[in-house]
Amino acid sequence: MRRADRLLQIIQIFRRRNRITTARDLAEELEVSVRTIYRDMVTLMASGVPITGEARIGYVLEKGYDLPPLMLTIEEIEALVLGARLVGAFSQDDQQMLLATGNALAKIEAVLPEERREQMNLINLVTGVPELRSSGCVDLAILRRIIRTGYKVQISYCDGEGALSNRVIWPLGISYFGMTRMIIAWCESRQAIRNFRLDRIETFIKLETRAPHTRQKLYRDYIAIEKQKGIRAVG
Template identity: 40%
Template sequence: MSRSKRLLTLLDLLRQSRRPITARQLAQQLNVSVRSIYRDIATLQEQGAQIEGEAGVGYQMASGFWLPPLNFTSQELEALVLGMRWVTRQADPELAHSAAVCLGKVLSELPDDLADEVTHNTLLVGPAASLADDDNVACLRAALQAELKIEFQYQDHAGRNSQRVVWPMALGYFQTALMLIAWCETRQDFRHFRVDRLYDLVVKDQARYPTARRTLMNQWYEQQQIPKPLPF
């Protein structure tokens, strides 16, 4: 492994660790000497990486530190561009705009050769299907972030209408539908709703639901017997 690649890998290890990690642990993972780790950390700190800690105690990336985009590999950039292009095509206007701004920030900081690769990236996203009303999606994302109850009318696949009060937990973006995962007070269980079948949606501004969204999601994963996604 070249030193430049080792430095990038070292940054990733520090960024991913939630607790201080010792130089010996880092050396074992990178298959180098502890002395090499000390030199690498000093080099990264000189280049502006906000690494906290000291020898014998452990090292940790400072909270809020963002890796410069120039540290991305070509394949990582391809994945990032493809993901951002998908969001700009499939998400509501507010989230699509944020994705475009994010991609612009990455592009502005890249060296010329990598910027050219991003500009002429060959991975494209097809035309977007109309998954749901944009206003409803924006309201749902706001309710999710604030952990607020929502109320709406729902029409199922058979055309039956019902009024629901639910605790929103997640939005699932599928190719032909946008699904809301929620705890339903009416059914006293987890339910999945197609967002394009919601209408008269109201966010209850003063009604936080009593169970934390993360707890509800863990319970939902257990009930569905599916593994949790990777933490990113």
């Protein structure tokens, strides 16, 4: 969890509990050290959040404190809602992404001024995508975690001619083109970036070896090459 997210979460915990809360309580809920919570308290107090208390005793948030409203234009809200609905349409077999999309919209709605909340609930933008090809044996939530943490993966892959091969790849990203989802990855056997269709992957095994840190540069190079080809790659 990023520090900014954790600071926001601490405020939400105070609002939910509405009583004195110790640093140890916060540390256990957020799965960080007590020392980290002490540093976070100093940061929040210095930024003007009305928290009173001290170490080893506990802290309390002043009643009535609320986060400042998120000032978005109606066009910005429409863009966020449309994007979330498109993500939802592309994630019908990806429950973690569906849940994250709904949670994100709920958080945005919670910090909008009342007028904007009403407008958000009246947005009439409909999305639809063709039926997606199966993700097969690949769990998309696990794949995203592997991409974030940089581990290598061993796959058995069936190409367009039906030939099966074993590959060790460095997953760099996931591409969504039409009905097909693919892993963008560096292939060790080909020594090049390749796209692997999820529905053609027969086995998918996470290895305990991390890819080199050059993988981010490889991903940026891939996006640049795709754009040069005239493909509207966004990433």
